[in-house]
Amino acid sequence: MELALWTYEGPPHVGAMRIATSMQDVHYVIHAPQGDTYADLLFTMIERQQRRPPVTYSTFQARDLGEDTANMLKETIKKAYDRYQPNVLMVGESCTAELIQDQPGSLARGMGLPVPVIPLELPAYSKKENWGASESFYYLVRYVLASATANISANSSPHSKEETLINAKPRPKANILGPSSLGFRCRDDVVEICQLLDQVGIEVNVVAPLNATTPQLHRIPDADFNICLYPEIARTLCVWLEKTYQQPFVKTVPIGVGATVRFIEEIEAITGIDASSVKQIDRSRLPWYARSVDSTYLNGKRVFVFADGSHAIAAARIARDELGFNVVGLGTFSREMARDVRAAAAEFGLEALICDDYLTVEQHIEELHPELVLGTQMERHIAKRLGIPCAVISAPVHVQDFPARYSPQMGFEGANVIFDTWVHPLLMGLEEHLLHMFRDDFEFNDSVAPSHLHGGEHGGKHAADHGGKQRGTQARQDTTHVDTDYAQPLVAHNSDAMLQDQPIPTSWTKDAENELKKIPFFVRGKARRNTEAYAQSLGQSEISIETLYDAKAHYAR
């Protein structure tokens, strides 16, 4: 057994869900209990997907266990197929079903459905999400290609490799493999890389799995080479495609100016194309911004990097070579990428931190006292708690990491985005010095946190109001709908949020004062002022609990 507080990766069937959800015409049936349907919200809430993930769960219960769960699963498969009519059906199980051994994959294959049925066996007690995604993607493509050779639908592919060669000076074709649902900035990276390839003179053959269809997967062998954009998801497949279809693949992940140039060089080597006009580092503003005098103070900043393998390695290189930072720690939660990250860390004279225990990562950060943390959603929280500026560079992510604006990480524009997102928290860090300088000014007080650390939510006030300095004993929260909603009516009519707990003009009874303390600290000041204003408007000099609630009702709307 392994003790986990927060996990970096979900179980492997969630990885399979990411592949199914990325595709447009695949359905995935999972033999699983009802609670496992929580995974839908990852897609609909975090990624704000507009459709439900194409996933059906058997949702067996304890009372079904004595009976025939296998039959129940068959019914689920039948109903799901009839309703959704997918081109491919993936069938698998989650941790619980693995124990009852109904063999969902072979059950489904025995049902004689008219589409390829892909049995997914993803060991839930030893593997994790990214591995599950990678395996599912690999099997999906293998099965689809196998069914293509057996099936006339292969004719839907417009031209074979030979035909392409006969055409006059065709552009070399590449598949972009790996971008997926819930991946970090995949949506925009694909756009950026497609543009870059176009400039280099490469035709994009298939992008998968993101927004792909199975007929498109049939065409994968038509490409001259593959681009393994996210090795976590696509490396297994790329290696197999290389062996089976002699398609070489580009291994550099084009994050950062240097990596983007190396990425183009790899393509040049594979295709013989000369792309020197595209391969210009000043196509990104990063190199000049990094050299401008303003950035001098960035040099030597101590940076801690922790992410999935490819983003961690890329980030460390950018930090050192393109911003002049000092990388003091490098690690990943991904066991599959451990070897790559160890090798990269060696370049920096560091020992890689390979671990998926949030507390250990936190401890490392604490000990290394970096000035900037580049990490995942988890590290953002660690950094916030320690008051260290932080930028998110990799999944696992939160809803805010799916920005409305275009913000790729890859290619030359990606480097611009990276410059802004990493340097911004540091610039804001300057504010801290100002706060120190003015700490005795009445307008400021030392409980005001730098604005980039979410204002008062994470500042000194927090500890003071909750008496929660002792870590762990006081649950610490970033936002709670509970409290905000509760206090809403009391704060609705006041605008200045930050200054609070000012001297008391009207007198509060002890009970009312205690009641006030139950309102969350970040709106308490407003609640107090509104109540006082309300009391004064009625000419009351003493505020009781009744007054407090009367005011709450008064301001409700």
Added chain:
Amino acid sequence: MNAPVLCDIPITVERGQREVFCGLTGIVWLHRKMQDAFFLVVGSRTCAHLLQSAAGVMIFSEPRFATAIMQEKDLAGLADANEELDRIVHRLLQRRPDIKTLFLVGSCPSEVIKLDLAKAAERLSASHQGRVNVLNYSGSGIETTFTEGEDTCLDALVHAAPYTDQSQLIVVGTLPDVVEDQFARLFESSGIAEAAGKVAFFPPRRAEHIPAIGPNTKFILAQPFLNITRRTLIGRGASHIPSLFPFGINGTLAWMRAAADAFDVAEANISKACEAPIARAEKALAHYRETLAGKRLWFMPDSQLEIPLARFLQQECSVDLQEIGVPYLDRQTMNSELSCLPQNSSIVEGQDVDEQLDRIRKNQPDLVVCGLGLANPLEAEGIITKWSIELVFTPIHGFDQAGDLAELFARPLQRKQRLRV
């Protein structure tokens, strides 16, 4: 007490894919209520991931819950699961000396492999004698649905409660502290507290102070999902005060009256104590009535709060109920509530999520109350939703929250009116 006549409103039962959380989710609010308790799920990576995803926006630096994730070797018998569990618990308790109660929470995997957590709890309690009380309950998805995880947790607490023959009133069901305090004041001012001898809330704010229970205990439910706990309390000699649940003015007033009745407190006292809060609630509710009146509402099965909330919205906000889905139904617990619903209400027990969505598309309700997995896809189809999970995280009980409760449903409708994109 004679069993009351059960309301005979018809119920449709549906079977198919369910789209609800499992009982583990209750940990998200239970651990905040009992601040000296730690919840250790014995399960899989899926369980850990569910908890983390359900906790959603509320990320604590070091939460008072965790998962002991079973590995291949635990299942293959290479490691003794019990020894492994003991090792993890020892480590945990060393790290967290502030923990006074440890809940071992069963999951689907632990139940399928028949890991005996009751025995483990006994063993661990004995080996940490006096330092920490180890209890166990099931939050598994094969046994429990969403809020039912609170039911099984409180049931474990009832089993662990000491005996008393003192007369008292116990309010059962997790309430936010601020709501508890409001109720405590109402019990004081109405004279119920005095007549009862003592009022206690269950679960307690500190798990080490479990209220004692016995034959002179009368209890009233504050939450509608506590069927198992209710039966166990009765088994321990306590008597149940049946009532509406304290949502909205009607629910809260009926609830106060039921408690008063049970202790022979005069009706006049209740009217007097509730007068001012009711006036405030009326005032607050008035803000939302216009938005809600006549709106066609649809509840997807989720938290078990569906029926009482439907009653509140129908009676006090004049909404039009289209379908009320519930994951499961205990007619005994819901009896008073059911009899307040219009006789022609369409109540569906169980779930086939695809069929339900088809019905929603066909009927085009004005507002669908549903879980997080369904909300955005429905919004994308132009159907306004309210996330049901907010209903279990937000203070919604009692007079002083009636307005807030109505607002939760009014807000998405108001947003629809505001947006021009």
